[in-house]
Amino acid sequence: MMFDLPPPDILYAALLARDPGWDGRAYVCVRTTGIFCRLTCPARKPLAKNCAFHATAGHCIEAGYRPCKRCHPLxxxxxxxxxxxxxxxxxxxxxxxxxxxxxxxxxxxxxxxxxxxxxxxxxxxxxxxxxxxxxxxxxxxxxxxxxxxxxxxxxxxxxxxxxxxxxxxxMGCAPGRLPRDALLRAEWITTPLGDMIAISSASHLHLLEFADRKALKTEVQRLSRHAKGSLGIGSHPPGAQIRAELQRYFAGQGAGFETPLALHGSAFARLVWQALAAIPPGETRSYSGLAAQIGRPDAVRAVARANGANQIALVIPCHRVIGADGALTGYGGGLWRKQRLLEIEQAYQRAGPHPLTVPGVAPA
The missing domain is CATH 1.10.10.60 (Homeodomain-like)
Known part of the structure; x- marks a missing residue:
């Protein structure tokens, strides 16, 4: 913790008063509902005996509580x-x-x-x-x-x-060391949830990650080695295609992606990623459910590792995997993004069925 919380009676008084001074500094977990909220949440207030307080949203999630859909604490x-x-x-x-x-x-x-x-x-x-x-x-x-x-x-x-x-x-190297006519080209894509980096070849998308993801540098370096150093800045047709599809996705015009993908991973990881891509927008799966879906119910941990190793965000929707109890779990792009993506896709679901396209893939 960054600091010690005051006694529960003080925090409960702040909850009743919806004191904005505690926003981001303390959260309330409601034992009777399994939900955690901001102290400013407009929902009906629980009894004091049913409240537990934590300093971070992460601690609430670790304790098994789900984020409130009214105050969106993530x-x-x-x-x-x-x-x-x-x-x-x-x-x-x-x-x-x-x-x-x-x-x-x-x-x-x-x-x-x-x-x-x-x-x-x-x-x-x-x-x-x-x-x-x-x-x-x-x-x-x-x-x-x-x-x-x-x-x-x-x-x-x-x-x-x-x-x-x-x-x-x-990017893992100085800009002057990047080749001009590279086989793989990286471009910057702006989205409502933050900037993303896309890396594509002339025929396939190889990476799509939020620019602040900690693993991005390692993933870029791995792709550079795969391309024998032929990684530069610029755009290939798959990069332009995913840019347009992301624009449609965030504008609420379509949840399907058709950009061809190059998947860099083991046969097992690619099997998991294919199963992820088959989850319809607006729906979620647990790790155990995903393991059962691919016929490997005993491989829950391996499924979780493959999920975390996905380097094509949104298109391969690892954000649609949640805990077995319905709680949000780790997401390289940040839990707040995971919640927002699920909210966006729930809106798609309410609007009616959308055709699901599993992009053409090429093992790499």
């Missing part, structure tokens, strides 16, 4: 904190601005609180998020054929070494 903090929302709005308005701690203090923010909130919900601090946003500008410049110095300036980096280091943390 949603980004921006949904409940105007100060956070204002920062994100400012970032969208001027993505090239070089934010400093001084800027945040001048806006009246407590740095430690801000850091904790952003790390909990986004996996990075606001300053790291702003830096990533600037890096996107440089990434786009390189993809359009621009020089490294042009990309550095477009990204707002005063230092070439700082730009190279930031780029290497994302």
């Amino acid at each position: 949603a980004p903090e921006a949904g409940a904190d105007p100060a956070i929302a204002n920062l994100l709005t400012a970032l969208d308005a001027d993505p090239g601005y070089r934010w400093t701690e001084g800027d945040l203090v001048a806006r009246g923010h407590d740095l430690s609180t801000l850091r904790r909130v952003f790390k909990r919900h986004y996996g990075m601090t606001f300053l790291e998020m702003a830096r990533q946003r600037r890096l996107r500008e440089g990434f786009t410049t390189l993809g359009d054929g621009g020089k490294v110095i042009e990309a550095q300036l477009d990204a707002g980096f005063a230092s070439s070494s700082a730009f190279r280091a930031a780029f290497a943390r994302l």
Whole structure:
């Protein structure tokens, strides 16, 4: 824990008052319903004897509680904190601005609180998020054929070494070392749930991940070795296709994906990924249910490992796998994204059946 919680009677009083000062700092678990909420939740208040309090949403999930569908405790903090929302709005308005701690203090923010909130919900601090946003500008410049110095300036980096280091943390190597006519090409895709990196060949999509996923650098390096170093910046037809399909998905116009995929994994992992792709939007499966579906009921842990090794997010919907008790479980893109994706797909389900397309795949 980042800090000790006060006695339960104080937190229960905050729950009754819907005190926004505790948003993101404490959560209430209701024993009679198995649900956990923000203290500002508008739902009917439980009796004090049925409440347990935790400092993080992760602790609530570990205790076996499911997130409330009214207050969405796993949603980004921006949904409940105007100060956070204002920062994100400012970032969208001027993505090239070089934010400093001084800027945040001048806006009246407590740095430690801000850091904790952003790390909990986004996996990075606001300053790291702003830096990533600037890096996107440089990434786009390189993809359009621009020089490294042009990309550095477009990204707002005063230092070439700082730009190279930031780029290497994302892609595993400095931008100047990337070949121009590469077999695999990486491009940046912006979505309502955050920026994504897509890597494709002329015929297949090989990777689609959120840019802040911790495993991204390792996955990119593995693909680079697979392509014998022929990995660059730019676009191939599958990259353009998945960009358009993601746009339709988030616009509520279609939950099917037809971009051909190259799956880098064992025969067992590919079997699991095929089963994932067959889960209809709006539905979920447990790890044990997925293991039974592929005829390997004793391989629950192996199924979980294959699920975590998936490197084509959304298209191979590992976010549709939840705990046997209905609780959300780990997701490399963040639990708040997992909940939002499931909410998006529930809307598809309410709208009526959608044709499901399992993309053509090629073992790699």
